[in-house]
Amino acid sequence: MELPDQLPELSPAYPAPATGIKSWAEDDRPREKLMSKGRATLSDAELLAILIGSGTTRLTAVDVGKLMLQGVGNDLNALARESVKQLCRHPGIGPAKAITVVAALELGRRRKEADAPARATITCSRDIYNLMRPHLLDLPHEEFWVILLNRANVVMRKTAISRGGVAGTVADPKMIFKEALEQLASSIILVHNHPSGNRNPSGADIQLTKKLKEAGGFLDLPILDHLIFAEQGYYSFADEGIL
Structure with a gap:
């Protein structure tokens, strides 16, 4: 059988066998x-x-x-x-x-x-307290949260970093900054609760805040506030001028 001088071209819809x-x-x-x-x-x-x-x-x-x-x-x-x-x-x-x-x-x-939910903007410590009330009110144990903000101080995400007992919880700086870096946050707010109702920071709270503030400075992720949440109010490191 003789072959034609020129083979017909494949249809454009079915190209030649593809390279994977x-x-x-x-x-x-x-x-x-x-x-x-x-x-x-x-x-x-x-x-x-x-x-x-x-x-x-x-x-x-x-x-x-x-x-x-x-x-x-x-x-x-x-x-x-x-x-x-x-x-x-x-x-x-x-x-x-x-x-x-x-x-x-x-x-x-x-x-x-779907309607995009309105995202909260943080303008003062009271905004932080109100934002976290649904998460921390009436808890019998301590929890440590981070709030991630964009450049306009709009909340991008709020995340629980750790949960502990009545007397305290461990906040791992690596986990805090990992979350912020992955979300491309511009700044961070720290929040933890005192189930005892005592709003005053402990020595460990103060040391941790200083440590995280220094680390945030190196990463260009400023810590805007650290709020201690209690049922009858709160303590703001920023308001007290010790951040």
């Missing part, structure tokens, strides 16, 4: 790229590739993502309106992958519809 994503440079692989450069650097097709997980013998997961987008005119809203059955019409997409994409897009829709 694992053979790509690490910075180009969607998962690694998200880890090293951040989610905002990924294209829509690359984000879809992470959801899809794998491609076909001829298509990488990124190729599959591109074809999915092309099939809806590169409109994510149109993609979100497709059913599992409709998504399965795209090359390389079966029910399991289609369900994953539908679930992810539905989460995005719900997030968009």
Whole structure:
């Protein structure tokens, strides 16, 4: 049998066998790229590739993502309106992958519809006390918390660092600053409660505050206050001028 002089080209929708994503440079692989450069650097097709997980013998997961987008005119809203059955019409997409994409897009829709909760802004020690009342009021044991703030003194997160007994709890500086660095906080507020109702700081409280203040200075993470919470009031290191 004679072969034709020129072999027909493959359809653009089904390119030649793909080189696997694992053979790509690490910075180009969607998962690694998200880890090293951040989610905002990924294209829509690359984000879809992470959801899809794998491609076909001829298509990488990124190729599959591109074809999915092309099939809806590169409109994510149109993609979100497709059913599992409709998504399965795209090359390389079966029910399991289609369900994953539908679930992810539905989460995005719900997030968009949800009202973003107002975040508290700290302007004085009373704001700190009111913020922590739901967490520390009536506790029979000590807890140590950190409040992480952005540059506008808006609360980014409040986290319990340790829980102890009636007489005290251990606050590990490494855990405090690890949390702040991971969240890219601009400043920190320390809070712990005294179940006894005594608002005055102990010698250990004062020493710990000094230690954390010095460490925060090296890391450019200032400690704005250390509040001792009691049921009938509080003690603010900042208000007392000893921070």
